[in-house]
Amino acid sequence: MPNLKDLKNRIASVKSTRKITKAMQMVAAAKLRRAQDAAEAARPYAERFNAVMASLAASVGTSDSAPRLLAGTGKDDVHLLVVMTAERGLCGGFNSNIVKLAKTRIAALQGAGKTVKILTVGKKGREQLKRDYASLFVGHIDLSEVKRIGYGNAQDIARDVLGRFDAGEFDVATIFFAKFNSVISQDPTALQVIPASYGAPETDEATTLYDYEPDEETILADLLPRGVATQIFAALLENGASEQGARMSAMDNATRNAGEMIDKLTIEYNRSRQAVITNELIEIISGAEAL
Numbered sequence: 001m002p003n004l005k006d007l008k009n010r011i012a013s014v015k016s017t018r019k020i021t022k023a024m025q026m027v028a029a030a031k032l033r034r035a036q037d038a039a040e041a042a043r044p045y046a047e048r049f050n051a052v053m054a055s056l057a058a059s060v061g062t063s064d065s066a067p068r069l070l071a072g073t074g075k076d077d078v079h080l081l082v083v084m085t086a087e088r089g090l091c092g093g094f095n096s097n098i099v100k101l102a103k104t105r106i107a108a109l110q111g112a113g114k115t116v117k118i119l120t121v122g123k124k125g126r127e128q129l130k131r132d133y134a135s136l137f138v139g140h141i142d143l144s145e146v147k148r149i150g151y152g153n154a155q156d157i158a159r160d161v162l163g164r165f166d167a168g169e170f171d172v173a174t175i176f177f178a179k180f181n182s183v184i185s186q187d188p189t190a191l192q193v194i195p196a197s198y199g200a201p202e203t204d205e206a207t208t209l210y211d212y213e214p215d216e217e218t219i220l221a222d223l224l225p226r227g228v229a230t231q232i233f234a235a236l237l238e239n240g241a242s243e244q245g246a247r248m249s250a251m252d253n254a255t256r257n258a259g260e261m262i263d264k265l266t267i268e269y270n271r272s273r274q275a276v277i278t279n280e281l282i283e284i285i286s287g288a289e290a291l
Helices: 005-058 092-111 124-138 151-166 216-290
Strands: 078-083 116-119 137-139 172-182 186-195
Touching: 005 124, 005 151, 005 216, 078 092, 078 124, 078 151, 092 116, 092 124, 092 137, 092 216, 116 124, 116 151, 124 137, 137 151, 137 172, 151 216, 172 216, 186 216
Parallel strands: 078 116, 078 172, 116 137
Antiparallel strands: 172 186
C-alpha cells in the first residue's frame, strides 16, 4: 500500500496532467472552429466543380481522344495509395482509423495480385504503415512546418502524384482521409483521383445543352490536373477539421478521466491518513493505560 507521501505526489502529478489536457482541449476547440469553417466553405466549390467535370467527362466518354487522367492507362495493375494523416498524435483514433482503412485496401489489392505503392502525407500514418509495409513506400510529404494548410500544399502533393503518373509509375491513385461530420464522428474515406471518377452528371427536367470553346477534350486536359489538386485540397481540409475534432474529444475524455482518478486517489489518501491517525491514537491510549 503506498504511503501518504506517494499518494500526495501522485495526486499532484495527475492534477498537472489534467491542466495540460484541459489546455489542449481548449486549443483544439479554437482551431476546430477555423478548420471546420474552411472545410465547409470548400465543399460547395468542390461539389460544383465535380458536377461540371462530370458533365464534361460524360460528353467525352472513354474515347481515344480522352485525356489519360480521365481514360486511365487501360490497366489497373499498379495502385498508388496516398495516405493522409496528421503530423501529431493525441487525437484519439483519428490516425489509426485512416491507417486501418488503408491496410484493408492494401490486403485486398495484394490478395488480387496487384502491385501496391504507398505515398504518405503526415508523420503518424508513415510511422504506423512503416512497421508492416516499409518496402512499399515510394515517398513521404512532410507538412509539420506548415502552420495553416493552403491550396499551395495541395498543389505540391498533386504535382508529385501527377509526375509519378506521367512517368508510368502507377495506373490507379487513391487518397485516404477522414471526412468531418462532427466532433465525435469522422468517417475514414477512400477516394479515387486517377483515373478521375466524377460519377454521373446531374440532370434536370429541362435539360440544358452547352457548346464548349475550345472542345471538351482540351478543357478537360487543362482542368483535370486542377481537379486532382482540388480533391486533395478538400481532403486536407476535411482531415484538418477531423483531427481537431478528434483531439478535442480525446482531450475532453482525458480531462474527465483525470478528474475521476484524482477523486479516487483523494479518497484513498484520506483513508490512509485516517488509518495513520487512528493508529497513533491507539498507541497514545495504550501508553496512557500502561501508566
